[in-house]
Amino acid sequence: MDIPESKHQSEPGYEKRDLNVRLIVLVALIALILLAASVYVVDEFFQISKEEQVEKVVLQPVSAQLRELRSHEDEVLSAYKVIDAANGIYQIPIDRAMEILANRAYQNSTTGNRKAR
Secondary structure: OOOOOOHHHHOOOOOOOOOOHHHHHHHHHHHHHHHHHHHHHHHHHHHHHHHHHHHHHOOOOOOHHHHHHHHHHHHHHOOOEEEEOOOOEEEOOHHHHHHHHHHHHHHHHHHHHHHHO
């Protein structure tokens, strides 16, 4: 039985053409551009999502309960009040109290310097 020679058997077993380098470079360049664009789009999406989250959590409007608490604190820190008149305990504004303590400390330091001379 004779096996007829086919056209494929008479040809060598390798590619006779060169690679198309321009096509490979073009495809690689397009892939890099698409990759860079994808990274940019994902980064922008992340930044926008992050800003929205910060605005939602950190910069959201203050609750009514917190405003009421701060108002009460401001009132307590800036009001004169008699706490115990019999023992001479009074409440004064915090700014005035700091001023009085600063003046006393200054007077004590200048008096101490005069005694040392």
